[in-house]
Amino acid sequence: MRIIVIGAGVSGMVTAFALTSAGHEVEVFESAPRLRAGGNGVMVWHNGTAILRDLGVDTDGLGQRIDRMDIWSHRGRRLMRCDTAALAAEFGSCGTALMRGALMRRVAGQLPSGTVHFDKRLTRVDHPRTGGVLAEFTDGTTVRGDLLLGADGYRSAVRAQLFGDSPTPTGLSSWHGATRAPIDLGDEHAALTYYGPGAGLFVVHRVGDGLTHWAFEMRWRGGPQHLGVADGRGHPDAGAPGTRLATLRARFGDWAGPVRETLAAIEEEEIAVAPHTVHRIQSRWGSGPVTLIGDAAHAVPARIGMGVNQALEDVWVLTRTLARAGDPVEALRAYERARVPVTRKVASRARMMRFVNPALLALRFTRDGLPSTSMLRASIVSGSNYLGGGRSGPVRAGS
Ligand SMILES: Cc1cc2nc3c(=O)[nH]c(=O)nc-3n(C[C@H](O)[C@H](O)[C@H](O)COP(=O)(O)OP(=O)(O)OC[C@H]3O[C@@H](n4cnc5c(N)ncnc54)[C@H](O)[C@@H]3O)c2cc1C
Structure with a gap:
């Protein structure tokens, strides 16, 4: 089949890889002039790394294995601890933190040359009487395929044409970046999260290649009209250029742990701002030969750490349903049908995460924090068709 993918983010690239491997003729159309391989660090949970392995993506040496996830208060009290290495033993695949761009470049290197076309901004999708689907681009060109997959991110043009809706800002944003400074985490394979008053949060972990990902969460009062302006700069809460580091130091400067060390090490130019958004999950994601993948279908805020994982789940389920169905x-x-109930659960959990700070800070258990591996396990499984968390029943590897 001839398959058109719109957008060369993680979702589009992994989709192209999986469907090319399955024997389809796939072309990706990306609005940017080159691969947008910058951006944030991500946790790819055990389901995500297992899917990458099953799809055949070579991830050797990519990212950093994460064996522990600790949650602390801003005053340095351990609140929770998760043994992610134990989950790796159970699921047969580890949690890995990596840079989004590193994964994209790795997948790009495994695609047939000429798969991705740049400077191609989709304007419209049409359904010709003769069948199939027609994509139109701003440069006046068109391309025809049997299927079209909109992997064009949280402000998807494909979705806008289908539903005309936009994602809702959650009221928070991530101020994030990656540094080569040697920030002491105590354990190279730990991911550390600090919760403070209001909705304040700091997260830090290695992402491979000598880099450490860090992110602070701040209030962001912009509306949908402020989204999409590069770096959230359309709203004052994204901070004027040149003032962001000072803002972070004023807000988080008295926090415990590696927070102060990070604030001393990072540089103004490294700070990117990403407003958090969440979609209303539609009961169908497309019509006829068109559907959505990744953030285009179900953007969730960074705090839940599930965006890439959900995109990988999409690719895995889609590859299998296409292989099975005659039509x-x-x-x-x-x-x-398989993905809607699962992504709805993830989106509703993501909405609640904004309000968890007071409850977490009130936790008073042992000095070492509440053992929470089973909670993390439940959260990963319920957000995973691969691990059998779908209401419509598991779509398991090998089944
Ligand atoms: C600070 C931060 C931390 C995060 N942490 C995690 C984490 O720990 N775990 C996790 O799983 N996720 C995490 N995420 C979320 C994750 O990064 C996203 O969910 C994921 O990158 C989305 O990928 P995507 O390919 O769907 O969309 P995108 O990366 O947005 O890609 C869409 C592509 O489509 C292109 N495009 C847009 N419009 C058009 C058009 N009209 N025509 C052609 N091309 C178009 C864009 O240029 C872009 O290249 C985090 C995000 C942030 C900001």
């Missing part, structure tokens, strides 16, 4: 359009609807 490719029916395969798209089967994919949506």
